[in-house]
Amino acid sequence: xxxxxxxxxxxxxxxxxxxxxxxxxxxxxxxxxxxxxxxxxxxxxxxxxxxxxxxxxxxxxxxxxxxxxxxxxxxxxxxxxxxxxxxxxxxxxxxxxxxxxxxxxxxxxxxxxxxxxxxxxxxxxxxxxxxxxxxxxxxxxxxxxxxxxxxxxxxxxxxxxxxxxxxxxxxxxxxxxxxxxxxxxxxxxxxxxxxxxxxxxxxxxxxxxxxxxxxxxx
Amino acid sequence: xxxxxxxxxxxxxxxxxxxxxxxxxxxxxxxxxxxxxxxxxxxxxxxxxxxxxxxxxxxxxxxxxxxxxxxxxxxxxxxxxxxxxxxxxxxxxxxxxxxxxxxxxxxxxxxxxxxxxxxxxxxxxxxxxxxxxxxxxxxxxxxxxxxxxxxxxxxxxxxxxxxxxxxxxxxxxxxxxxxxxxxxxxxxxxxxxxxxxxxxxxxxxxxxxxxxxxxxxxxxxxxxxxxxxxxxxxxxxxxxxxxxxxxxxxxxxxxxxxxxxxxxxxxxxxxxxxxxxxxxxxxxxxxxxxxxxxxxxxxxxxxxxxxxxxxxxxxxxxxxxxxxxxxxxxxxxxxxxxxxxxxxxxxxxxxxxxxxxxxxxxxxxxxxxxxxxxxxxxxxxxxxxxxxxxxxxxxxxxxxxxxxxxxxxxxxxxxxxxxxxxxxxxxxxxxxxxxxxxxxx
Numbered sequence: 001x002x003x004x005x006x007x008x009x010x011x012x013x014x015x016x017x018x019x020x021x022x023x024x025x026x027x028x029x030x031x032x033x034x035x036x037x038x039x040x041x042x043x044x045x046x047x048x049x050x051x052x053x054x055x056x057x058x059x060x061x062x063x064x065x066x067x068x069x070x071x072x073x074x075x076x077x078x079x080x081x082x083x084x085x086x087x088x089x090x091x092x093x094x095x096x097x098x099x100x101x102x103x104x105x106x107x108x109x110x111x112x113x114x115x116x117x118x119x120x121x122x123x124x125x126x127x128x129x130x131x132x133x134x135x136x137x138x139x140x141x142x143x144x145x146x147x148x149x150x151x152x153x154x155x156x157x158x159x160x161x162x163x164x165x166x167x168x169x170x171x172x173x174x175x176x177x178x179x180x181x182x183x184x185x186x187x188x189x190x191x192x193x194x195x196x197x198x199x200x201x202x203x204x205x206x207x208x209x210x211x212x213x214x215x216x217x218x
Numbered sequence: 219x220x221x222x223x224x225x226x227x228x229x230x231x232x233x234x235x236x237x238x239x240x241x242x243x244x245x246x247x248x249x250x251x252x253x254x255x256x257x258x259x260x261x262x263x264x265x266x267x268x269x270x271x272x273x274x275x276x277x278x279x280x281x282x283x284x285x286x287x288x289x290x291x292x293x294x295x296x297x298x299x300x301x302x303x304x305x306x307x308x309x310x311x312x313x314x315x316x317x318x319x320x321x322x323x324x325x326x327x328x329x330x331x332x333x334x335x336x337x338x339x340x341x342x343x344x345x346x347x348x349x350x351x352x353x354x355x356x357x358x359x360x361x362x363x364x365x366x367x368x369x370x371x372x373x374x375x376x377x378x379x380x381x382x383x384x385x386x387x388x389x390x391x392x393x394x395x396x397x398x399x400x401x402x403x404x405x406x407x408x409x410x411x412x413x414x415x416x417x418x419x420x421x422x423x424x425x426x427x428x429x430x431x432x433x434x435x436x437x438x439x440x441x442x443x444x445x446x447x448x449x450x451x452x453x454x455x456x457x458x459x460x461x462x463x464x465x466x467x468x469x470x471x472x473x474x475x476x477x478x479x480x481x482x483x484x485x486x487x488x489x490x491x492x493x494x495x496x497x498x499x500x501x502x503x504x505x506x507x508x509x510x511x512x513x514x515x516x517x518x519x520x521x522x523x524x525x526x527x528x529x530x531x532x533x534x535x536x537x538x539x540x541x542x543x544x545x546x547x548x549x550x551x552x553x554x555x556x557x558x559x560x561x562x563x564x565x566x567x568x569x570x571x572x573x574x575x576x577x578x579x580x581x582x583x584x585x586x587x588x589x590x591x592x593x594x595x596x597x598x599x600x601x602x603x604x605x606x607x608x609x610x611x612x613x614x615x616x617x618x619x620x621x622x623x624x625x626x627x628x629x630x631x632x633x634x635x636x637x638x639x640x641x642x643x644x645x646x647x648x649x650x651x652x653x654x655x656x657x658x659x
Contacts, residue, residue, distance in 0.1 A: 057376050058376065059290070059333065059416060060397065060398070060416055061398075062397055062398035062399070063378070063396060063397055063398045064398065065398035065399075066378075066379070066380070066381050066395070066398065067378070067379065069381075070379070070381065100400060101398065101399065101400060104383065104400040104401060104557075105340075105380075105381035105382050105383050105401075106381070106382030106383060107340045107341075107381040107382035108381050108382075123547075124302045124303075124501075124547060124551060125302055125303065125460070125497075125501055125533055125544055125547050125548065126302070126303055126459040126460045126465075126533055128543070128547055129460050129461060129533075129535060129539060129544075130460070130461075155302070155384070155551045155554065155555070156300060156301075156302035156303070156501075156551075157341050158299050158300065158304065158305045158308050158339070158341065158342065159305055159308065160302075160303055160304075160305055160457065160459030160460070160465065160531075160533070161305055161457070161459055161465045161466040161467065162465075163459055163460075163465065167341065170341075170343040170344070171344075172344070200344075201312070201344055204228045205224060205227045205228050205309060205313070205466065205467060206464050206465070206466030206467065206468065207221075207224050207227075207466065207467055207468040207469055207483070208227075208228055
């Protein structure tokens with residue numbers, strides 16, 4: 001076992017040798033992590049309703065783990081120990097199980113962050129061919145020192161037709177130029193829709209079929 | 219060619235039930251419910267439609283693999299569109315969600331399935347909201363639920379939002395994720411058709427495949443099979459991006475020359491430069507060069523040329539682009555997305571990324587290209603799923619096809635960093651010992 005940064009630390013003597021017992025198997029007499037007691041775990045009523053509704057949608061309640069963690073994250077800001085305990089109490093699962101799920105997915109956060117706006121810049125192949133790296137640098141520079149905006153790069157958001165693009169709080173905008181970085185921040189601060197003329201939701205399909213307008217579909 | 223999926227796709231309000239029904243929507247469902255289960259299945263078989271998600275397996279055969287009999291069977295629509303370069307399902311779900319819902323109900327009927335799920339990637343919030351509304355409308359109108367249109371068929375449909383993981387687009391990873399676990403792929407066999415979601419028989423298909431089903435029922439399988447080529451029937455949505463004038467989704471007839479898509483529809487590189495290399499089927503397909511542009515765009519022709527049609531996502535890079543930049547992006551992406559379950563993929567993607575970085579810092583020698591090529595061959599076919607292959611195939615093809623360019627990159631970077639002469643290092647005699655065979659495509 002390595003003792004490098006981020007790993008479990010192994011107890012050592014001053015001269016460097018590992019203290020005997022460091023590699024003992026798990027303590028079989030110790031109680032395993034248990035499902036939190038619903039009676040002593042307070043959960044906001046809205047969150048409880050949402051998680052119970054999610055569980056009812058699936059034949060197996062485990063399937064509701066991701067929707068439930070999403071809901072808890074929306075309430076608590078991230079998947080905090082409290083959030084995980086609350087979900088565990090309602091879903092009758094162990095916190096360890098839910099942590100294993102939450103740590104796998106990019107959209108579930110295990111580290112606390114201040115409330116913020118999310119700006120994801122796609123830096124995958126198509127976007128980077130068309131200048132995503134410059135856009136990302138411009139966005140980072142524009143948002144420097146503002147901890148209400150969280151800028152990060154993202155790998156393919158599935159909108160290469162508007163490359164280079166960004167997802168601002170889930171709203172897809174593009175194609176962008178580096179100057180748009182400041183405009184995105186201005187719109188966020190003003191609380192107005194972000195770059196409305198560049199939003200994907202209003203974009204028409206390039207493969208428009210005007211010629212078949214008059215044809216009747218049988 | 220008459221458009222099927224993209225017929226008047228921008229019609230305002232097409233995402234609502236009213237407009238969709240006015241255009242003849244859900245008529246195919248009525249037709250299908252009037253037929254026997256076996257007839258619907260044989261229409262799907264006759265159509266010859268191959269899966270649009272990447273693997274290209276015949277959909278009708280997949281349905282026929284489901285065991286018969288009274289048991290809990292599931293249908294899962296794979297809407298976790300995360301293959302870099304692919305964005306066709308996004309447009310389809312956003313603009314014509316009912317087409318997908320109708321296709322799902324028909325496919326469920328053909329397979330004797332009573333529970334269906336759509337697994338949509340977490341980033342597609344707008345599309346998920348639109349689909350959710352469409353499902354609610356369809357349920358109110360009696361197209362989903364108990365005793366659909368008085369036929370006795372019952373089916374539920376649940377939209378499940380993912381949480382950001384490329385691996386969940388792989389079918390068994392998706393199943394684990396849908397079961398509420400980490401999205402690790404499973405060993406196959408058993409294939410999902412025998413043992414899938416909740417260990418029950420499961421039919422998994424891509425959004426585009428399922429959205430085509432209503433058209434197959436409307437036209438008849440045999441009529442649909444007349445579109446395209448003999449082994450690649452029908453129309454295909456192609457997402458084209460990168461160095462082209464008009465990037466976006468186009469519906470094409472399978473088998474047309476690739477040049478017609480790249481130049482005819484998308485307008486070619488805006489700079490007027492030539493195409494240098496292109497991905498014909500998403501970032502995991504081996505790259506092709508401008509000499510391959512006359513290949514017919516269908517499953518078999520691209521496979522014969524050593525690449526694949528994959529998800530139908532074409533990425534174009536013009537002559538001014540460096541192969542190394544794209545290779546680095548690719549390797550970094552797959553190293554991040556590898557779930558870590560299988561060693562060749564977990565280690566291979568990371569090593570490839572590090573070796574490519576060594577090229578940029580001037581630490582690499584041409585010998586590294588041989589090692590890199592051998593790493594790729596050791597990944598392919600040695601893992602539970604094809605995520606590792608998805609990096610190994612394009613990187614392997616880049617090393618073969620652009621070896622001279624990569625070698626000059628290596629030497630230029632060495633010169634910049636003041637490294638030793640390449641000859642000195644190779645002369646040590648380690649090159650032959652470590653170099654593996656080049657990948658065979």
